[in-house]
Amino acid sequence: MNGKRLRLLIWKEFLQLRRDPLFLRLAMAMPIIQLVLFGYVVAADVTNLKTAVIDLDRTPASRTIAASFAASDYFNIVARPDGEDALRPLLDRNEIALAIVIPAGTQASLERGEVAGIGIVVDGSDSSTASVGTSYASRVIAGYNALPDAGPGAKASVRVVFNQSLRTVNTMIPGLIATIMMISVLAIMSQAVVKERERGTLEQMFTTPISRGEYLVGKVVPYMVLSGVQALFVATIGTLWFRVPFYGSVWVVLTGLLLFMLTNVGMGLLISLVSRTRQQAQQMMMFVMLPTMILSGFIFPIESMPDAIKPFTAAIPMTHALVVMRGAFVKGAGFDALATPLLALAGFAVAIFGLAVVLMRRRLSE
Amino acid sequence: MRASAARIAALVRKEFTHLFRDPRSLALVLLLPVVELLLFAWAISFDVREVPTIIWDADGSAASRAYVQQYAAGGFFTVKGSADSYDDIDKAFERGQARVAVVVPAGFQRAQDAGLRADVQVLVDGGEPTSARMGEAYALALNQRYNATSFASWVARTPGASVDAPTTGVLEPRVRTWYNPDRLSSVFLIPGLVVVIIMIVTVQQTAVTIVRERDQHTAEQMLVSPLSHTELVVGKLLPWTVLAFVDMAIVVGLGMGLFELPMRGSWAVLAAGSVLFVFASLAIGLIISSVTPSPETANIAAIMVAFLPSFLLSGFAFPIASMPPVLQAVTYAFPAREMVTISRGVFLKGAGLADVWTELLQLTAYAVVAVGVAVRLYGRRARR
Numbered sequence: 001m002n003g004k005r006l007r008l009l010i011w012k013e014f015l016q017l018r019r020d021p022l023f024l025r026l027a028m029a030m031p032i033i034q035l036v037l038f039g040y041v042v043a044a045d046v047t048n049l050k051t052a053v054i055d056l057d058r059t060p061a062s063r064t065i066a067a068s069f070a071a072s073d074y075f076n077i078v079a080r081p082d083g084e085d086a087l088r089p090l091l092d093r094n095e096i097a098l099a100i101v102i103p104a105g106t107q108a109s110l111e112r113g114e115v116a117g118i119g120i121v122v123d124g125s126d127s128s129t130a131s132v133g134t135s136y137a138s139r140v141i142a143g144y145n146a147l148p149d150a151g152p153g154a155k156a157s158v159r160v161v162f163n164q165s166l167r168t169v170n171t172m173i174p175g176l177i178a179t180i181m182m183i184s185v186l187a188i189m190s191q192a193v194v195k196e197r198e199r200g201t202l203e204q205m206f207t208t209p210i211s212r213g214e215y216l217v218g219k220v221v222p223y224m225v226l227s228g229v230q231a232l233f234v235a236t237i238g239t240l241w242f243r244v245p246f247y248g249s250v251w252v253v254l255t256g257l258l259l260f261m262l263t264n265v266g267m268g269l270l271i272s273l274v275s276r277t278r279q280q281a282q283q284m285m286m287f288v289m290l291p292t293m294i295l296s297g298f299i300f301p302i303e304s305m306p307d308a309i310k311p312f313t314a315a316i317p318m319t320h321a322l323v324v325m326r327g328a329f330v331k332g333a334g335f336d337a338l339a340t341p342l343l344a345l346a347g348f349a350v351a352i353f354g355l356a357v358v359l360m361r362r363r364l365s366e
Numbered sequence: 367m368r369a370s371a372a373r374i375a376a377l378v379r380k381e382f383t384h385l386f387r388d389p390r391s392l393a394l395v396l397l398l399p400v401v402e403l404l405l406f407a408w409a410i411s412f413d414v415r416e417v418p419t420i421i422w423d424a425d426g427s428a429a430s431r432a433y434v435q436q437y438a439a440g441g442f443f444t445v446k447g448s449a450d451s452y453d454d455i456d457k458a459f460e461r462g463q464a465r466v467a468v469v470v471p472a473g474f475q476r477a478q479d480a481g482l483r484a485d486v487q488v489l490v491d492g493g494e495p496t497s498a499r500m501g502e503a504y505a506l507a508l509n510q511r512y513n514a515t516s517f518a519s520w521v522a523r524t525p526g527a528s529v530d531a532p533t534t535g536v537l538e539p540r541v542r543t544w545y546n547p548d549r550l551s552s553v554f555l556i557p558g559l560v561v562v563i564i565m566i567v568t569v570q571q572t573a574v575t576i577v578r579e580r581d582q583h584t585a586e587q588m589l590v591s592p593l594s595h596t597e598l599v600v601g602k603l604l605p606w607t608v609l610a611f612v613d614m615a616i617v618v619g620l621g622m623g624l625f626e627l628p629m630r631g632s633w634a635v636l637a638a639g640s641v642l643f644v645f646a647s648l649a650i651g652l653i654i655s656s657v658t659p660s661p662e663t664a665n666i667a668a669i670m671v672a673f674l675p676s677f678l679l680s681g682f683a684f685p686i687a688s689m690p691p692v693l694q695a696v697t698y699a700f701p702a703r704e705m706v707t708i709s710r711g712v713f714l715k716g717a718g719l720a721d722v723w724t725e726l727l728q729l730t731a732y733a734v735v736a737v738g739v740a741v742r743l744y745g746r747r748a749r750r
């Protein structure tokens with residue numbers, strides 16, 4: 001390894017980056033766009049569901065029930081049709097997301113001390129709203145039911161620990177730091193070698209005294225720096241603009257991110273080495289990224305996945321990176337609590353990066 | 367110069383030859399939709415259930431066991447183990463082994479025997495906000511049910527107890543899910559997935575192939591041939607149009623065959639919407655190819671203009687109604703939003719022309735404008 005040659009190589013990569021100003025601008029705009037999209041769209045908490053209330057009972061009790069729905073932030077009552085027939089067109093045209101049906105005789109059966117059913121009609125063509133709406137509705141009904149404090153039973157106090165405000169952004173942003181790093185490292189590294197090979201500059205490179213090791217370091221370092229800057233940027237915006245609290249240790253986060261970055265650099269290099277054209281590399285990247293985004297628990301919680309799928313999620317490096325990032329940000333977890341995911345990440349980093357280096361040596365000497 | 371069918375056909379053949387020479391690429395284009403479909407249909411569920419729960423039963427009595435048993439019954443909580451201290455609970459939360467902890471302090475049985483309410487704690491980990499919110503609601507409901515039944519049996523057991531206790535009924539939610547009664551997430555997602563896939567294939571692939579041609583300097587060669595601009599564009603875009611529809615057929619076929627996707631509306635409306643949407647998407651791909659200098663840039667631009675918006679701003683998985691108003695306005699800038707509404711309406715709600723004509727109109731307008739801009743930009747770029 002020769003320091004001067006390395007410096008020149010790194011300089012060359014930066015020069016090439018600057019030659020394509022649009023690329024650089026896009027690379028910087030990407031995190032911002034993702035922050036906006038994930039911070040405001042994916043992390044949006046469903047509130048103000050457009051709701052129709054059908055009161056077939058028309059008694060003081062039924063009006064109180066309707067009022068308790070109207071009073072909650074979760075529901076925004078936009079229609080009060082007279083009968084259930086009116087529901088279908090409202091749902092068909094997406095004018096409401098949910099309907100509450102209070103059947104006739106509700107007050108009477110409550111007075112008799114019976115269990116009275118309240119109809120909650122949800123639009124199953126929008127699964128996420130349907131399932132959130134159902135739980136909000138049962139919550140409102142539970143509030144109405146607040147029984148007199150008499151007789152035996154349990155007086156349950158339900159308390160949220162960690163992320164008490166239940167803001168989804170608080171868990172989304174820590175995950176986003178890892179995601180953006182993965183996307184940009186993969187996008188760039190997967191093109192790195194295949195691009196030089198496609199253009200025939202790879203051969204030129206090796207007629208110079210540059211060694212393979214130097215070439216590797218020269219290729220990897222600039223983009224690791226770039227993605228490190230990106231991650232820092234996302235973390236800054238996350239804490240300052242989205243007001244995401246940070247309870248953990250910076251060292252835990254840095255360790256996790258570094259291991260995860262190495263894994264991705266290795267993955268990107270592997271893709272670049274096995275692809276013959278840039279287009280292939282880009283498609284392969286999509287193939288790697290999609291399962292990662294879906295199965296890692298970044299957007300959709302792993303708990304709700306079927307049992308047959310759950311073991312596969314552990315085979316994805318990002319799953320562990322997310323546990324580290326979220327654990328550190330939201331719960332202030334330290335090295336001892338996060339030992340398992342960190343070790344898993346280290347394993348991935350060694351295996352994937354190592355494989356990439358080995359394969360690179362072999363491919364380049366061909 | 368008039369467009370010649372023979373020349374276009376030759377160009378289309380050339381594109382397909384490129385594609386078949388590169389079987390991995392072809393396999394990827396055809397496999398990607400299938401992988402996506404399987405992932406979305408199998409892995410994702412919007413219903414939270416089996417939330418890992420740990421129990422700290424400090425009373426250890428028959429009554430407390432009966433109470434704790436309530437959490438194990440019903441599909442929402444899954445009892446994963448027990449704890450003996452708050453430290454245990456903290457650790458389980460930090461390691462992500464549990465999301466809910468139920469603490470039953472000593473004296474539970476005594477309180478029950480005396481006909482009193484016993485204090486119980488339910489701790490919910492807010493690290494996964496959606497399941498935490500549902501966990502709260504379910505825990506409250508569960509305790510009310512428990513109280514109602516134990517109150518009833520206490521009244522029956524204890525003579526004279528009911529005299530001063532008020533008898534009040536309980537409300538109970540009865541949920542009916544329309545259009546998708548089993549709440550299969552696949553049924554919800556597949557109509558939208560079709561849109562995402564078309565967008566990826568048309569926008570990203572066209573943009574990158576066209577820019578690559580320029581990058582490898584074969585575009586100039588093409589220009590010295592008798593091919594006109596129009597022929598070049600049509601010949602370049604046709605193969606991807608065909609592939610987009612093939613992908614769509616695969617996804618819809620698998621969805622209806624394997625995942626119980628119903629088709630309640632009219633194929634004609636869906637076809638009309640798809641054609642307009644594909645035109646609009648191809649035009650976006652062309653626009654990207656005209657303004658980007660290199661395939662890498664084209665790729666990133668395509669991800670930002672095609673993939674992210676169709677994934678996140680179309681209502682495909684994330685409800686538009688809960689976005690901030692500014693972003694709701696932004697969703698209109700991409701044709702995916704209209705197409706998801708049409709697709710979902712036709713497949714699930716049996717929507718006809720009368721229900722989705724506004725969306726179709728918007729798509730038409732979008733397609734006309736996008737194609738106009740694309741032809742302008744592409745022509746200018748080619749003349750230089």
